[in-house]
Amino acid sequence: MRRSDRSLLVTRVAVAGAAAAVLLLFTGLSALLLWGGPGSEDRPALQAVPGLLATNGPWLVAVALGVVLAAAAAAGPLHRRWVAAPAQLAEQAEVLLGPEVQRNLTLPGAAAPLQALAAHINALAAQRDALRADIAGEVASASRHIEQERQRLAALMSELPQSVVVCTLDGRVLLYNRRARLQFRALSGAPGAAGGAELLGLGRSIHAVFDRELVAHALASVQQRLQRGAEQPSAQFITSTPSGQLLRVRLSPVRAVAEKAAREAPQGRAGPATLAGFVLLLDNVTREFEADAENTRWPLEDMRGSDVLQAAQARIQAGGRLACTLGTVDETLWLRVDSYSLMLALAGLAERVHEELGLRQVQLRLQERPEGEGDSGGPRRAQLDLLWTGPALSTETAMGWELDALPRSGAAAGPGGPPSLSVREVVQRHGGSVWFERERTRHEAFFRFVLPLAAETALLETLEAADTGDEGRPDYLGFDLFAASQHQRALDDRPLAELSYTVFDTETTGLDPATDEILQIGAVRLLAGRLLKGESFDQLVHPGRSIPAEGIAIHGITPAMVAGQPPITTVLPAFHAYARDTVLVAHNAAFDLRFFQMKEAATGLRFEQPVLDTLLLSAVLHPAQASHRLEAIAERFGVSVQGRHTALGDALVTAEIFRRMLPLLAQQGIVTLGQARAAAQKTWYAQLRY
Template structure:
């Protein structure tokens, strides 16, 4: 009996009630037949009369039972099903819809009141929430990439800089598949908990990364810096210097031989050919020395652009005003248009202190500091800036920074003297110019016989951080470090799975003939949507998009012009979704299109929200995406429905709200979900393997 009870418990409420009425009908018919047989034997009536009476009575009994069952089903069974679905949606998914149970008296209002009280979230302490946001802002702004991984290399934390360095980085991903695992394994082997060790590794894309790894009890923290550019620059510098040394060596050897010839007392006087050779080699040597000087200057400029050191021009102007005021110099500060917004590779306070000290030295010599001007270097209009190749909007080694001028009234000073007082660090190629000639002062301000002079200091721009195609926010879930995942996918809890939610827009509704025009996806890890881990691309189908399809999704032929083709777009999506289960609404449609575009079926674990909805609400309910969104109180963004990313966002929210409702019905793992989906083959076919227990960890 226990086996029969278990099987009956697995049936739906309405089906069980239908079986009860069917059993009752069978019992009544059996009793009627038995009564007729007994009456015929003892009553003496003809058999035909008893049969006719039995048929009429049986039909009446069956009709009455059918009517009673239909009324009971509509007023009680179906109403209870709707009420339980609404209760679960309110309690487990946070849906705020009403309760439809008009024939159950006060049960629906009472259930609504109880659900509202039970589902009320506990208050979040404001201080804790503020502290979390503040910590997120600090970690997101770190100038280096940071990744935290568990002992099984699952990524539990990363910031935007790390996402730029490592292609495909995502929560729950295996870090050893994204970077060369050898150096990391070696570092972990030689490092105890809490210790730090340095290593060098490469990303899957070949980027050279310098890292510091700190081992933790449950995993490790790794800080990353891209050193590809630095390494390439060093190699180029070494090759350039080797070439310059070789260029210097040849004329130097020739000049040495000529010098020995000239020093020989027995040698005849140099003829015209010897003198010409001497002059030629001297010019070669001069040119090579000039190239060496240019290379040294380029290195000096590059060194002045310190990575991570950046200050806006406005901060420098404020620091200059404060520093000059402290030493008692009434110097006018002249910011020119655009100067305040230029980012400079300079420490404002240190530079302002040196300028103030220089002003004091000038004043002690009878030269009166009168003004300080700051202008974007490309707009400063000096011949020096033009000679140095500074052009607006460039980012070459001589790209536009700013030009700082310190003007004084009185006699000129040699540049060497000024540099000796000020020090050479922080600028390249300073010069002295006449303030009147360059328009920095008016004639009245230049004053005296000495005129006005200015020391011009070019300030290097701050080096921009490497930018990816799109900034990604901080992402973390430290429960990934503590969670031990089952080796078999079938045993993995739904809220512990790494999933990618997929939706496609197409040229029509036939996946065997129509083509992709848009693919969108986002990642769901540990039961939440991961911000920033999204995939979205238009697709050029290679054919005109029918007007009927354009009327649905609004994607025209002009919109997809220049977009990747179906094969390239499908391949890019597969790279994004690697290692994750696919969640989709009507998955056979989307996956057949993607598989056909890439030339082979996509063999991945699949969770279909149509079938999961049937497992929760029953097959008799409507399971369209709009109906599910309304039932689960999922907002549908206006204007984004029937665009791939808009539908993906709705599907992801629906999936997350279905998970606790499935758990309440005893469907907790992927294997149990597959079994539940296969109970509704008349809705859709399940795309998973025949035996979900055979699905190994991916």
């Protein structure tokens, strides 16, 4: 038997003996007292008990107390060894679970079995630390590799002669090169000094420039070609911008990581689920288009005719009020078209058929136009019909439908968007023609579009169908650009750490929004906790009035500085575009927003996105603090204040403060935008009105 086991056995026997002695002593005393009650005179042996107790009582009590004290003295060390020591071991082991804790467990005076257990825990912790070190090394190595890939990508993109923008599947910008940034700045029409006021920025939506449906149409075209087995399909379209420029855009897909596995699986086919995003290559073709002798034409793309009809069919049936079937379709025909505008023209005419004739079904058909039908000697053409059975139209009504402007949607429908086209203008873009016909014997009526065919269609189809191997495929970078795309959930349910923010500030001529004017707007963007200083907005504004001397002493903006600067009616739309699709953040935001609100009539703009106020959030986090001024909060969070009372300087300080507030809000259970807004509204400062 080991020594520790013998000590444990002796201790247990001593405790058990002491407890038994105490129990027997008090049991005996109790029995004697009971037996000495009524009737004890019949038991002569017990008649001597009272005298015995009277004589030896103190001695017996002393013995009993001694036994009790001995038992207590034996129990103390046992409690420390077998109750307190395991509890200490558990608490120390809990500390070891921390991610940055490296220490050994120590249990002075603990029993040998507990010491052995502590040694085993220390060994396991050492193994864990070694594994952590190995993982950290692997992560560091992978990070260096990723950074090298990023640098190579940045160098490659910077040298490209075209503008390149990489987007997630829902249109959020992930990467762009310098040429794209400069081009978008020119397209935005923003004041020259408003650096970053262009529509392009990390996390921004590309749909701020391109109509969402136009991009969706191009993606659908690419997905159709993927489903047919094409390895590197792309779609091209021409679009006009709010500033009147023409852009030729080529859209190419970015495959999901699982694409190869899906393709190699039995009957695996590429489809919408295999796309993770897309790349846009952009060229400004305004001058090229203006210099073209055939300036009535629109730059077109080659597209399979059946794809055009399928897109138009989906568009016509989108509202659920009108069915569209496909009749005779020549699958070999390739058209040279602007597929998006042609789809809108067909859908617009179909909607008129439903609304004014009460019909619920139309049909599309496509075939090559026979020679000798008005096109002899010219290039080959196709005829595309929108057909229905039932009542016909008068010639005057049909011409009216052809000349009416088509409805616009998405970004195209906004102020300053490109003008709406008519069906006739769409066809003229193609160098084609359109007319209305009736077939009385069949009770059919149709609009016929005559459109140009693409050149060398057989070669195009052959090349695309054959391009299914791995040879010539582009190399994919060794990092996932698209894993952070989380833009499908409602904003209030979105985690604060995932949102994109515009942190802004204004300088004004005074404190009264009704009579004073904005002198400067400064802003910076915050995306996933990262401060994007390179995409800042900083613009002086001509106030159209004098600047009080007491204000100049604070913000330092003099009349000479704003001379020649654009008015607020020019600057505010630029800032509105800059802040689109983001959450606004400001210190005492109600003050700045009231100035914006006063300009709604002059600009037609409203800032309707969610707003967070660092003043209110400071009151949520630190309600016991005496001051929630920007300087006081900055000092509390250790934020260096530079450029105070300049719009951009204050915006940068506010952004740093807000960034450091996010983890503290999370500790209080405030993790979503909705929770932050609800908490801020409960503060006293939220009751102030301007």
